[in-house]
Amino acid sequence: KNQVEQSPQSLIILEGKNCTLQCNYTVSPFSNLRWYKQDTGRGPVSLTIMTFSENTKSNGRYTATLDADTKQSSLHITASQLSDSASYICVVSVNSGGSNYKLTFGKGTLLTVNP
Amino acid sequence: DTEVTQTPKHLVMGMTNKKSLKCEQHMGHRAMYWYKQKAKKPPELMFVYSYEKLSINESVPSRFSPECPNSSLLNLHLHALQPEDSALYLCASSRGQGFMNTEAFFGQGTRLTVV
Numbered sequence: 160k161n162q163v164e165q166s167p168q169s170l171i172i173l174e175g176k177n178c179t180l181q182c183n184y185t186v187s188p189f190s191n192l193r194w195y196k197q198d199t200g201r202g203p204v205s206l207t208i209m210t211f212s213e214n215t216k217s218n219g220r221y222t223a224t225l226d227a228d229t230k231q232s233s234l235h236i237t238a239s240q241l242s243d244s245a246s247y248i249c250v251v252s253v254n255s256g257g258s259n260y261k262l263t264f265g266k267g268t269l270l271t272v273n274p
Numbered sequence: 275d276t277e278v279t280q281t282p283k284h285l286v287m288g289m290t291n292k293k294s295l296k297c298e299q300h301m302g303h304r305a306m307y308w309y310k311q312k313a314k315k316p317p318e319l320m321f322v323y324s325y326e327k328l329s330i331n332e333s334v335p336s337r338f339s340p341e342c343p344n345s346s347l348l349n350l351h352l353h354a355l356q357p358e359d360s361a362l363y364l365c366a367s368s369r370g371q372g373f374m375n376t377e378a379f380f381g382q383g384t385r386l387t388v389v
Binding site (some may be wrong): 193195200201202203204205208248261262264265266267 | 278280314315316317319362364366377378379380381382383385
């Protein structure tokens with residue numbers, strides 16, 4: 160069964176600190192991996208998208224890494240801000256047949272940044 | 275313009291009501307999606323439209339009826355809903371149904387409450 164597992168489920172850090180969120184996946188055949196940020200009650204906003212050939216990708220204070228061999232990804236947030244408080248969702252695109260692809264969502268890591 | 279616009283933002287409806295959710299994008303995307311998201315859960319795919327034709331229906335009950343009048347608009351017609359249908363309904367779009375390495379953009383969602 161295609162799965163995307165994220166850890167930790169929740170995380171509380173102080174403003175200005177760094178943190179790293181983890182994502183392990185078993186989906187196959189893998190197309191790409193995305194990290195989204197979702198504020199409560201709002202739609203997900205894309206942070207990064209990586210194919211299997213990419214090891215790292217940055218978007219401002221967000222840096223995602225991908226190890227396609229071990230099927231692991233991480234999202235590193237540097238110098239956290241209060242506005243970083245949100246759910247961070249790892250999403251893997253799976254080839255569901257022919258030219259059809261589906262997104263498999265992780266359950267997310269709920270990050271709280273405290274002053 | 276990388277925006278997917280959903281209206282209304284909030285909707286409260288009775289179990290005998292008929293209402294519609296609307297989604298609009300002007301990015302020239304030819305694939306549009308409806309997702310349902312319950313609190314603290316990942317989004318679940320409901321429908322996919324590709325080139326204005328319904329290509330995926332994830333066994334959604336008939337009380338949910340999607341419609342794609344043109345390439346920029348996506349509607350979700352609601353009738354005789356149940357309280358357990360209360361959720362955040364997300365619309366998304368992408369360049370084509372074959373996600374491959376293309377980005378998927380999500381709207382802000384409609385928070386639906388069925389009373």
